[in-house]
Amino acid sequence: MSMTRRGILAASALGLAAPSISYGQSDVIRLGHLTPRTGFLGPLGEYAVQAATLAGEEINAAGGINGKRLEILFEDSVNPQTGSAKAERFVQRDRVAAIVGEINSATALAIAQVVTRERVLFINTGANSDTLRGSDCQRFMFHVEGQNSMYVKTVGRALVAGGLVRGKKSYALTADYAFGHDLLRVARRFLTENGGTISGEDLIPTDLTDFSPFLLKIRQARPDLVVANLAGAQITNFLKQYSEFGLQFPVAGFGFDTALAWGAGQGNFLGTWPVMWHHLIQAPSAQTFVRAFTAKYNRPPENQAWGDYLAVKLMARAMTETRGTDGIKIVEYFEGEGRVDILKGREGYFRKRDHQLMQEAYAITALPAREVRNRWDIFRSGPAVPGPDEPLDAIAATAEENACTFR
Template sequence: MTEFLRPTRRALLAGSAGLLAMPSISYGQSDVLKIGHLTPRTGFLGPLGEFAVQAATLAAEQINAAGGINGRKVEVLFEDSVNPQTASSKAERYTQRDKVACIVGEINSASALAIGQVVQREKVLFINTGANSDALRGSDCRRYMFHTESQNTMMVKAAGRAILDQGLVRGKKYYALTADYAFGHDLLRVANKYLGENGGSIAGSDLVPTELTDFSPFLLKLRQGRPDVVICNLAGAQVTNFLKQYSEFGLRFPVAGFGFDTALAWGAGPGNFLGTWPVVWHHLLEAPSAKAFTAAFRAKYNRPPENQGWSDYTAMKVIAQSMNEIKSIDPTKVVEHLESGAKFDISKSREGYFRASDHQLMMEMFAITALPAGQARNAYDIFTASAAMPVSSESLETMAAAKEENACTFPA
């Protein structure tokens, strides 16, 4: 698939000018509070990791300008997670050597699982900002792991509602191309369930190695199979490469996907970006805190933030708000606070909260649809967006997997 204090909720994601300084509280500790940031900086997920690092950096600057965490300056340590083995070893270093207050980040679901195992053993808070696998909220859930990133079920329901409205599901045949790793396998399972329940049928399905760059064999299969819709369950730079090659092949089957990051649309560019996709957030939202975040990110990096950046920024702000509200950095106390139903301004029209049963952030989702090349206003505003899902009359939990569908039993 995808680089962040306030005493009042409305100021949570505002720029530093809108945040009130926190009182200085001395615990006889260092004046610096370390947060470990761990996410892919290279490989097929690297473009998303760059946004994650940039947004976490911005959030830390805003947090420090507002008084830090309990009067202590935040210092973020950044590492490239590369793969699950590296993620595990670096998480251990963060917790055992660097004594971080918490860990933020990750995009790869297998790496997030590895980090979750470390923090459960070390009893250190971890907020997953980019790994979508439902299993991380179900069979592989951990008491010290929380998720600002959406789970696959939420992504599938967001895009699924949109393509249902477009007449691309009921009575239609779909061909799925899926990233061959934990995220993709889980996404395909959820997607098949949703499409099947809503009257769709499978015309074909292939697993695609994450290192693949030439999609010609799969594009030939699509041409021969003539599906009603192509379902793209790829991840990271795979999506950008696929869309570019799809356009070059001149295929005209409608395209939709169930896992996405807006950076991948920008990488494909106007004309190559096609179809309808789910996002957890986008830079065109009108909520005041969303506009403040977008403006601050643009001013610092000369481009808008995308949804991976939003997630890391939000995680940093949630940590700071929580630790300041309870006046403690004790991980177990922070976990209890997050499980209590505490609400946060998350740069959307509705506040979010973490569901105690699985630690998933309950929040609105969106579907975006590519604009024709001639209608794109610039390199970034190349899509239209749906209204927030669920609608205001529905519970936020409507988008997530029901507890009985994805049961979580936290290990002791």
């Protein structure tokens, strides 16, 4: 039986298989993809590019978007100035219909300012700062990536249950840029509200590779908990060196990407950390993605890959449903808070008031070395947070914690 045009569009929105279509040069929809490909966030950018590429291939194999082929243009955002300039070039020269990507919070804000002027949509896939959803929120920016409050409240529940917060002293190591500063602020609020204190803290330069001076300070301070508000290769280097120093104080991170633990090498991952997604989630759509990514790249996807893959698929779905690429129509479509499959147990939706994707998150804990069977499956996951009887916004920042007024 031949597939109808409507059937092709439905398959395209969901990433399902469909007959191939022959496209002309004018039958193209372009997306711009910006993310760090170098520097301390480069390892995550590589996963982001691979996942977006896979999503684009699946969409085109399923018939494209409204019968048009999807073309994704990739650029290294490097820093906020470069990210802003390349976003402008994407929109003004390349005529992209939307931009997806980014990991650095300061660069995400720079991109958001461009797309707001140009009235083109931007889906942020990796920048966590609460301020991007609060004081710096923008009407044309949406967030697949979780905000810092979601990460902190997710892992915070596990820490409170483990007796590591109330009456305990923490020592915080924080990445010295916008993301880290915001994460420290949110973490401090959570710990204080739950009866804990931060008794020592250090800001860590983003290009630092030698943590020994800070590990010596931790050894002397003897905290009840070491809090890692780190990012990118900082986490990999910290994990390696913490193990080498033989420190035994419990470790928890308030922000995390699975690839950074994999990069630390077998036996060096430790502690409890929050993630928005991981490759062991058993939802059927999650495992379909895991199989496809693994078959193409010979390694499983991690949470940054999930974010970019999902963002491209959601953008294609929105363009299919709105029958075009008009930015304001897509904004209104997402603001309708319609539930969609986000490769997890529960469907998610973009919250209208701040454009944050409401979704489950997970606290993962490193497996003991004797239980690790391969280089990828190095943790066990707690249950999804929020729980099945809670609303999805239970872990997100409240309006009082993080007010947004769209510009």
